[in-house]
Amino acid sequence: MAKAARAAQAWRVYKQVSQPGSPGLITRLRTVPRMVGAVTRGRYPGMSKSRLAMLGLGVVYILSPIDVIPDFLALVGVADDFGVLLWLTASLLGESxxxxxxERRNIQASVFPPEHGR
Structure with missing residues (x-):
């Protein structure tokens, strides 16, 4: 994904998070482990396991000391890590x-099931 596309995606997610009535940053971050569990158990159809694996690879890339572009190449080496971090953050916040x-729709549907025959 190009740098401009990553920045645009991050901006869209920022606007979503900052909208009134939208789940905030902390709420979304706290949701990530629950979302990962639901995806791995096959309970959440909104995200594929392959998409989850790509996000996991993003985490591994950021934490790994091995880079595609080595960090000793001044700004270029750090830019690839920052790009992956930006993509990962925007993706996780959007997905969460x-x-x-x-989750809210399913909880409401289980508490207030649709009435049949009316």
Whole structure:
């Protein structure tokens, strides 16, 4: 993904997080472990396991001392890590917001099941 596309994605997610009534940053971050569990158990259809694996690879890339572009190449080496971090953060925040919406709809549907025959 190009740098401009990553920046645009991050900006869209920032605007979503800052909208009134939208789940905030902390709520979305706290949702991530629950979302990961739901995806791995096959309970959340909004995200594929392959997408989850890509996000996991992003975490591994950031934490790994081995880089595609070595960090000793001044700004270029750090820029690839920052790009992956930006993509990962925007993806996790966006996905966790969609998961929260899905979770709320399912909780409401289980508490207030649709009436049949009316």
């Amino acid at each position: 917001g969609r998961y929260l919406d899905w």
